[in-house]
Amino acid sequence: MSPPTVLLITAETAAGKRLQAALEQAAIDATVETTEPECVDTTLLRTAVDCLVVPVTCEGMAGGHLAEAATGLYPTLPVIMYGSEADRGEHIQAIADDDLGSPELAAAVGEALENSETMAARPASRPETILATMFERNSEHLYVKDTDRQYLLLNDSSYAPPELLGRRDEDGLPAGATYLDAARGDDLQVINDETDILDIHEFSPSMGKHLRTSKVPWYDETDELAGLIGITQDITDQKERERLLRQQNERLRKVALLAAHELRNELQVSTGHLSQIEADDEHIGAVEESIDRLSSIVDKVVSLASSDSPEFEPEQQWLSTVAWDVWSSLSLEAASLEVTSDRRVLADPESMRLFLEILLSNAVEHGGPDVAIRVGATSSGFFVADDGPGVDVSPPERVFEAGYASEKQNSGFGLYIANRIAKEHGWSLSVDDSEAGGARFTVTDVERPD
Known part of the structure; x- marks a missing residue:
């Protein structure tokens, strides 16, 4: 022996x-x-x-x-x-x-x-050697935590240092408070409710990383809850590719809407002039039919360009994650963003990002390069508010009309598209004055994950 x-x-x-x-x-x-x-x-x-x-x-x-x-x-x-x-x-x-x-x-x-x-x-079992190899060789962030959320197993990844062994995220993970609060909430949900959390998209401004996390309960040999098992993947490069694709699609969408808007104006002028012609001529009838067909085509272009696919699959995501994700892509120096409170939202990921990108970009365009923006949760949804000049139009809901623009260089379709996205999700989007005197866009009727 x-x-x-x-x-x-x-x-x-x-x-x-x-x-x-x-x-x-x-x-x-x-x-x-x-x-x-x-x-x-x-x-x-x-x-x-x-x-x-x-x-x-x-x-x-x-x-x-x-x-x-x-x-x-x-x-x-x-x-x-x-x-x-x-x-x-x-x-x-x-x-x-x-x-x-x-x-x-x-x-x-x-x-x-x-x-x-x-x-x-006892000698190591074959499954234990497999598990050890996964933690030794995998580049993704793999970990096991106990019911106190302390790391018991942790691989040496670029995301989390090995010094976290025996500690919690907030004891040493180089991430911001908003991210740590969200991670803590996910941990507690898995441990307290014994439910899986799968494919949660996260963003840490302090680390500059986009992450995808899944966590499941861990049961020991007596089938008692012992903690959780998780994996966090760095998807920053993937998110950058998606951002560039979204920008390209948004440009194409706005070009289509702007072209349709101008064509519709010209068709209305042509129809008006044509109605003043009293002669009964077969050529006039052909022109009228042609104008009707063009109007139908324009309506179809507007419909296709202003709507997302109704077949989207809503996913649960943190409001703060999407807000910081979008903010990091805007490359702003003087403007500031503060996430005052957080919540989960059930939404199509791409639509949610486009929605917040429109609202945040709108705040910067109208509030100036040093605008201060606040994003936060409410009991029935969330809000985006700024300290800019506010909405100087009556009624304020006119800003959601297709083609409405307070400045000549704007297409006038951004907020129109945002409102369409809200309606497709069953949300209500409204605009009012913020506490700082700027604009406040409030989203209500937002479904919360179970």
Whole structure:
């Protein structure tokens, strides 16, 4: 029978030899293995471990957090923390000595080995090696959290640092408060309601990343809820391609609407002049029929250019995610955006982005380069408000008419399209004065995900 294994978390291979010598000096039959702190989770999956020895700090990572991650995976694994500032916690024995050759530390390891009955001590199973390989080699952000939302397994991705092991997102993830609040809400929904959250689109302004996240409940060997399993993918490049395609489609849509608008005006003039001709001539009848056909074509162009596909599949998404997504594509320096409150929205992703892009662009066009814009949730929907000059037209709803433009350089179809998108989703879009004296667009009757 092979001797038990003691796993030492250290960045120095020589440290393992010092602990091995101390155990031999104390006549304790055990083999010391070492692992770097960022690899402790996958090492536990691959290696049979009877006792874990953790320093107070190692390579900038707190030993207490590493111990919490380890015991989250294997609750009965004996853990000994050594160091002058070691503090006792659940499943953790503290030795207030920085010396790996300390007789006190060796004695504590020996005692832990005598009483150790942990699943971590059995040889790694084939599924565990598969899981370890996924976390070691996958470039996507894979993770497992306990019911306290602390990371137990975490791969080294560009999105989340390994220092998060044993900690929560808000303890070290380099993301803004809005993103962290949304992530926390998703975690709690999965844990408290035991429901899946799939393909949630997120945007973190501080990281400059567009992300797609899925999270599902994790049940342990007794079928009890133990936490959640998640994957977060960096889809920034994909979102940039989609943004460019949306801009191209929007330009084509506005060109079509503008052309149709001008043609309709000319056709109305032609019809007016034609009605003044009293002669009864077959050529006049042919001209009238031609004008009617052209009017029908213009109406069809307007209908096709101003409506999205009615076959869209609504998806749940965070208001803040879409707002920051659109804002990041506008490349504004002096203007500012504040998301005052957040909520989930059921909407077609592309239509929702186009909708907010029109409202935010409209605020910048009319409010000036240093306009301050606020986006927030309401009990029945959300709003977009600015501190610009406001809406100087009566009634205000005229801004939603096709072709209405307060400035000559505008096509006059942006807000018309936004209103069409709102109607297709069953929303109501209205405009009024904001608290700052600018314009406030309010969306109501917005469906909230279950």
